[in-house]
Amino acid sequence: MDSFKVIEIKKRVFEDNDRQAALLRTEMRKEQTFLLNLMSSPGSGKTTTVLRTIEALKDEMEIGVLEADIDSAVDAAAVAKTGIKVIQLHTGGMCHLNAVMAKQGLLALGTADLDFVILENVGNLVCPAGFDTGAAKNAMILSVPEGDDKPLKYPAMFALVDLLLINKIDALDYFSFDLAAVQQRAKKLNPQLKIIPISAKTGEGIAEWTDWLRSEVTNWNKK
Amino acid sequence: MDSFKVIEIKKRVFEDNDRQAALLRTEMRKEQTFLLNLMSSPGSGKTTTVLRTIEALKDEMEIGVLEADIDSAVDAAAVAKTGIKVIQLHTGGMCHLNAVMAKQGLLALGTADLDFVILENVGNLVCPAGFDTGAAKNAMILSVPEGDDKPLKYPAMFALVDLLLINKIDALDYFSFDLAAVQQRAKKLNPQLKIIPISAKTGEGIAEWTDWLRSEVTNWNKK
Numbered sequence: 001m002d003s004f005k006v007i008e009i010k011k012r013v014f015e016d017n018d019r020q021a022a023l024l025r026t027e028m029r030k031e032q033t034f035l036l037n038l039m040s041s042p043g044s045g046k047t048t049t050v051l052r053t054i055e056a057l058k059d060e061m062e063i064g065v066l067e068a069d070i071d072s073a074v075d076a077a078a079v080a081k082t083g084i085k086v087i088q089l090h091t092g093g094m095c096h097l098n099a100v101m102a103k104q105g106l107l108a109l110g111t112a113d114l115d116f117v118i119l120e121n122v123g124n125l126v127c128p129a130g131f132d133t134g135a136a137k138n139a140m141i142l143s144v145p146e147g148d149d150k151p152l153k154y155p156a157m158f159a160l161v162d163l164l165l166i167n168k169i170d171a172l173d174y175f176s177f178d179l180a181a182v183q184q185r186a187k188k189l190n191p192q193l194k195i196i197p198i199s200a201k202t203g204e205g206i207a208e209w210t211d212w213l214r215s216e217v218t219n220w221n222k223k
Numbered sequence: 224m225d226s227f228k229v230i231e232i233k234k235r236v237f238e239d240n241d242r243q244a245a246l247l248r249t250e251m252r253k254e255q256t257f258l259l260n261l262m263s264s265p266g267s268g269k270t271t272t273v274l275r276t277i278e279a280l281k282d283e284m285e286i287g288v289l290e291a292d293i294d295s296a297v298d299a300a301a302v303a304k305t306g307i308k309v310i311q312l313h314t315g316g317m318c319h320l321n322a323v324m325a326k327q328g329l330l331a332l333g334t335a336d337l338d339f340v341i342l343e344n345v346g347n348l349v350c351p352a353g354f355d356t357g358a359a360k361n362a363m364i365l366s367v368p369e370g371d372d373k374p375l376k377y378p379a380m381f382a383l384v385d386l387l388l389i390n391k392i393d394a395l396d397y398f399s400f401d402l403a404a405v406q407q408r409a410k411k412l413n414p415q416l417k418i419i420p421i422s423a424k425t426g427e428g429i430a431e432w433t434d435w436l437r438s439e440v441t442n443w444n445k446k
Contacts, residue, residue, distance in 0.1 A: 041264050041266060041346070041369075042264045042376065043368060043370045070349060070376060070377060070378070070379070071376060071378050072375040074376070093349075095318055095347070095349035123264075124318070124348075124349055125346065126317075126318035126347055127347075127350065143368065145266060145369075145391065146264075146265055146368075147265075147266045149297055150265060150266060152295040152297055153292050153346070154265065154346075156293070171368070171394075171397060174397055
């Protein structure tokens, strides 16, 4: 018996935006544009991973990026330097994007000529899990310094994504992080989950990630 | 001129719970219990810092802990091992605590005999910034692996806290993190902000942190 009480504070803040998300998905399918929703904690390396991805794929497909943040445009500025189309979305205090916001961003970006759009969601492991953005696929990044207990604390996020990148594996020796345990915890929540350990810093694992993306973009756009 | 557009999606999700928070603060003042609201990203080291704090202060004051998470009780289990009173709060999908939830937790914990309660908020740099919990003081942790750009991206959080702990400074050599730049960025948002670099792992800086706490608890409880 545990020596402390657990109190459940039941209240849902998630509104249903499933209809708009399904509509957006259908439109993106018609336009042959693959939309990837990329989620993580603040500071897990989303933008560095996006930059690596652009570098690896920009010669073979037309890529666009939507950067979402509460404030600042540092991520969009970093992506803009690569020469690809990017829009910075400011959420005005909201901790996630919904399908209506994603659509606003896609309209502003102009997707007719794009094969692949990366939507970098607000840095957060909670709110984005409640809102379908209309993306074709959902991916998340967990970084080694965040700890291997994160699937236990944020199960909804790990349960919904198609792919998990475990980033900053170059720092595995420095932190107490059980890679096998985190994979097991994530798979228990999501048996179909694909997991790829990477280092956006050194480039390790990036080829496996871009292979997955290439295959998903191709399948989506030819349907 | 920037080479990308910025779109403002204006919509506020924050409800006003200021009245309940002010009420709770008055009650805690009468009870001579100092409530600290501790916020950060997932994986910044909140619980390790809480454990260090308990170790340093438990012989000189009565401490209680409220652990808030979406799911799991791993943090409460870790704190319970120290022998102090702890409650695990499950928010049912909500990404922050408000004053009503904090009060529920404090009632369940029983604060009449406590000098100091640490409220470990949900791991999140966005939502908790919008909701006054009724705490006497607010503190946040930013950890080195998260990056020195966080004050630019999450200004509301940095602007509202009384104290910023910069954790995992033992890893400064490993990550590209400009300690002076992050201090300058945080101070620009919040000129009165007290900043203490720490390593919850090695114990560096913990004495300065517990000195601050000791002084705040004493001042609050004698008023």
